[in-house]
Amino acid sequence: MSDVCIVGAGIHPFGRTEGRDGMDQGIFAVKQALADSGIEWKDVEFAFGGSAASGNADNMVSQLGLTGIQFINVSNGCATGGSALNAAVSAIKSGEYEMGMAVGFDKHPRGAFNADPSAYGLPNWYGEAGYMLTVQFFGAKIMRYLHEHNISRETLGRVAEKAFRNGVKTDHAWRRSEVDLETIMNAPMICDPLTKYMFCSPAEGAVALILASEKKAQELGVPIIRLKSSVMRTRPPGSFEVFAASIDNERGGTATEIASKAAFEQAGMGPEDIDIAQLQDTESGAEIMHMAENGFCKPGEQEQWLLEGWSDISGKLPINTDGGCLACGEPIGASGLRQVYENVVQLRGTAGARQVPGDPKTAYTQVYGAPGVSAVTILQR
Amino acid sequence: MSAQPIADNLFTEDMSALIGARNRETGHIFFPLPLTPDDNIEPIRLATRGTVWTYTVQRFPPKEPYAGPTDPEKFRPYAVAYVSLPGQTMVESRLTGVDVDDVRIGMEVELTAIPLDPEAPPEEQKLIHAFKPVQGE
Numbered sequence: 399m400s401d402v403c404i405v406g407a408g409i410h411p412f413g414r415t416e417g418r419d420g421m422d423q424g425i426f427a428v429k430q431a432l433a434d435s436g437i438e439w440k441d442v443e444f445a446f447g448g449s450a451a452s453g454n455a456d457n458m459v460s461q462l463g464l465t466g467i468q469f470i471n472v473s474n475g476c477a478t479g480g481s482a483l484n485a486a487v488s489a490i491k492s493g494e495y496e497m498g499m500a501v502g503f504d505k506h507p508r509g510a511f512n513a514d515p516s517a518y519g520l521p522n523w524y525g526e527a528g529y530m531l532t533v534q535f536f537g538a539k540i541m542r543y544l545h546e547h548n549i550s551r552e553t554l555g556r557v558a559e560k561a562f563r564n565g566v567k568t569d570h571a572w573r574r575s576e577v578d579l580e581t582i583m584n585a586p587m588i589c590d591p592l593t594k595y596m597f598c599s600p601a602e603g604a605v606a607l608i609l610a611s612e613k614k615a616q617e618l619g620v621p622i623i624r625l626k627s628s629v630m631r632t633r634p635p636g637s638f639e640v641f642a643a644s645i646d647n648e649r650g651g652t653a654t655e656i657a658s659k660a661a662f663e664q665a666g667m668g669p670e671d672i673d674i675a676q677l678q679d680t681e682s683g684a685e686i687m688h689m690a691e692n693g694f695c696k697p698g699e700q701e702q703w704l705l706e707g708w709s710d711i712s713g714k715l716p717i718n719t720d721g722g723c724l725a726c727g728e729p730i731g732a733s734g735l736r737q738v739y740e741n742v743v744q745l746r747g748t749a750g751a752r753q754v755p756g757d758p759k760t761a762y763t764q765v766y767g768a769p770g771v772s773a774v775t776i777l778q779r
Numbered sequence: 780m781s782a783q784p785i786a787d788n789l790f791t792e793d794m795s796a797l798i799g800a801r802n803r804e805t806g807h808i809f810f811p812l813p814l815t816p817d818d819n820i821e822p823i824r825l826a827t828r829g830t831v832w833t834y835t836v837q838r839f840p841p842k843e844p845y846a847g848p849t850d851p852e853k854f855r856p857y858a859v860a861y862v863s864l865p866g867q868t869m870v871e872s873r874l875t876g877v878d879v880d881d882v883r884i885g886m887e888v889e890l891t892a893i894p895l896d897p898e899a900p901p902e903e904q905k906l907i908h909a910f911k912p913v914q915g916e
Contacts, residue, residue, distance in 0.1 A: 515844065521814060523786040525844030527895060527907040528837060529871060534859050537835030545833070545884045590836040590879075644799075644810035644868045645861060 401624040402487045403615035404777070406435025406608030407742045410503070412601055412726040413572030420452025420729070423604035424503030425461050427732075431499070431606040435620055439463045442608070444489055446482040447501035448472035449731035455501060476678075476767020478502055479605065479734035480630055484773060486609050487628045496614040503604030504729030518641045518769075532768075533597065535640040537589030540683025542638075544591065547698035549686065551591045555582040556704035557682035558595045558724055564711060565725025567752035570736070572601055573725045596682040601727025605735035607742075623742050626665035626760075626776045631657035633770025640768045653772035654678075654691040654764060661762075661774035662693070669693035672776070673758035674744050675715060676737035678766040679722040689717065692764050692774070716754045719744060734765035738775055745779040782894060782904035788812050789908065791824055794892055797908055799825040799867060808868045826864040827890040828913065834860035836879045846905070847895045858882045862910050876911035887913040 408430025410423035418426075424447070432439060439462045447455030448471055456469040474481040479502035486500040513532070515525040524530060544551065559579050565571035577595055585593040615622045633639060636650020662668055675694060679685035686704075690697045694715055703709055709717035720726060720740040723733060741761035743749045761777045784790050788798055789811060799810045801823045812822055838856045840849035848854055858874040860882070874882055875893050888910035895905045 516814075519814060521786055521789075521811060522844065523789060523907070526846035526905075527785060527873070528841050528845045528847055528857065529859065530844060531837065531841055534835050534837060538833045538859065538861060541835055542833035542884070587836070587838045589838060590834075643871050645871075646807075646809075647863055647865075647867070647869055 400612040401626065402490045403610050403612055404607055404623040404625060404738070404742055405610045405615050405618055405620050406431040406437070407739050408432070408434055408606045409570045409736065409739050410604040411570045412603035412729065412736065415602055420449055420503045420505035420602060420604070421458060423505065423602060424449070424452075424455065424458055424501055424606070427503065427604040427606040428458065428462060428499065428501055431608050435608045436618060437497070437608065440465050441497060442467060442499050443495045444468040444486070444498040445501060446470050446472050446485040447499070448474070448478040448482055449502065449504045450475070450478060452503055452505050452731070455503070458501070474630075475771060476730055477630055477734060477765055477771040477773045478731045480765045480773025480775070483607065483735065483738065483775065484628045484630045487625055490609055490611050497608065497610040499606060499608055500735065501604070501606040502731035502733075502735045504731040505602040506600035506729060508600070513641065520641060520643060524643055529643070530641065531589075532640055533589040533592070536597070536681045536683060537592050539638055540681070540687070541591055543683065543687055543697075549698060549701045552579070552583065553686060553701050553704045554591060554596050554682040555579050557679065557685045558582045560704070560710060561679065561718060561721045561724035564719055564752055565721030567750070568720040568725065570603070571721045571725045572727045573721065592681050592683065598680055598723035598728045601729050603727065603729040603732045603736065605732045605739045607735060607738060621746050623745050624778045626667070626778050627661040628775045629657050629661040629664060630771065630773040631660065637770050639770045652691050653770045654688060654766050657772040657774040658692045658764065661776055665776040667760065667776065671760055672715065672762045673756070673760045674719060674741060674754050675717050675762040675764070676719070676722065676740055677717055677764050679718055679724050680728065682724070684766065685718065685722065688764055688766065692762070711752055711754055719749070719752050719754060730767075734763070734773055737763035737765060738777070741777050745777060782901060782906050784892070785895060785905040785907050790892065796827050797825040797870065797890065799823050810868055810870050825870065826867055829862040829864040829888060829910070831874070831882065831884055831886040831888060832861045832863040832869050833884060834858050834874065834882050836882075848898065853898065860910065862888055873907065873909040874911070875909040889913050
């Protein structure tokens with residue numbers, strides 16, 4: 399079967415943009431993606447899109463043009479962007495459409511996400527007693543992981559240090575200055591073992607991708623990036639997810655492990671074939687766990703990886719080349735698509751100061767979110 | 780009236796244990812009881828001793844719906860652990876009776892109840908579950 403191709407990519411800078419709402423940032427990204435692929439809005443046959451906090455994506459047609467296209471809203475938490483992309487790929491693979499769009503955008507208030515216990519099937523006391531905080535989950539999960547696999551807390555700091563170092567070189571990043579390891583380690587503790595600099599913040603931003611069948615892509619004459627896999631999966635039994643008043647004594651696998659395995663199978667590749675990876679880094683610990691869950695190393699090897707700089711832009715597998723969520727922030731609807739955007743730019747060789755050397759040909763993304771969802775893509779030039 | 784548990788169906792009547800839930804078909808045990816009654820679920824008494832499987836420390840005052848003290852002057856960081864109860868489940872619980880910097884994975888702990896706001900008048904105090912280190916071990 400022929401591949402689905404990415405023929406256009408657009409991004410609205412992440413971070414904070416006063417006076418521009420989430421959907422307008424989405425429109426900005428769409429217009430950039432259209433210009434990038436050299437097509438017009440009327441050429442787009444369908445769209446999948448979503449945001450968690452900035453309205454229904456299909457309302458974008460009132461600004462982009464009432465062309466009557468199919469526009470389906472996606473609401474899949476942190477996997478919203480990945481799910482929109484996944485659905486768009488299926489629509490083209492089915493043969494029903496030749497060209498369409500996946501878009502995600504968001505604009506969140508400052509500070510950690512507020513959560514309501516009843517929305518998670520939990521009693522009110524769970525919130526009143528002080529358990530309804532995502533940061534506790536992240537702290538507790540990586541605390542166990544470090545213990546089980548003998549990884550030092552400095553490794554968490556090195557992940558953040560790398561993120562900010564890469565963010566300096568990234569036009570669309572939010573945090574654009576370096577933070578040294580000592581500052582990261584000595585910063586106020588939020589939830590042990592994670593300090594302030596080891597967490598990403600809710601933010602704003604938007605990404606749009608134009609997808610086309612291989613035939614259509616060749617007609618356009620633009621640089622072609624092939625989507626070798628796009629997979630979204632949910633959690634298996636015994637995973638460790640946010641807002642759990644209890645978890646099973648018998649531990650199980652993760653949604654990411656399932657998604658990753660399926661994506662590699664679909665692409666006919668293995669972790670050793672990947673040149674660049676963008677992995678979910680809600681906090682430093684997530685990047686560490688996801689390095690292993692996606693098969694790029696064994697649990698415990700992350701210590702050496704970070705120490706040796708193997709996941710730096712010049713390393714053997716550059717990870718989160720644009721600074722990831724730590725440097726870009728996390729607008730839920732757009733975050734997974736940002737990873738794909740970064741890979742498109744890297745594979746085209748147009749990433750400027752953060753360009754991965756050695757002419758990379760394959761690139762991997764993985765987004766993870768509540769309550770145990772994961773989406774993976776593999777791109778090939 | 781003395782201090783009351785923060786919610787019904789959290790502790791057993793004599794406050795000596797937490798109430799867990801067991802699926803009659805699968806035997807799967809979890810905590811707490813579901814919000815809506817389910818014929819398939821029966822309440823069970825959870826073990827009162829276990830070990831710390833993992834933990835973190837809440838270092839800043841949470842926002843709503845947190846109902847404990849949030850005044851930065853009065854707020855004290857608290858440890859939140861998953862306590863493994865053998866043969867049953869791991870319960871998310873505060874730890875008490877141990878400095879937050881001295882908590883360790885593998886610590887043996889036992890159930891107790893603590894006031895959500897120790898400075899509240901006794902008649903207004905709400906009791907929440909917590910585990911404390913087992914003494915003399």
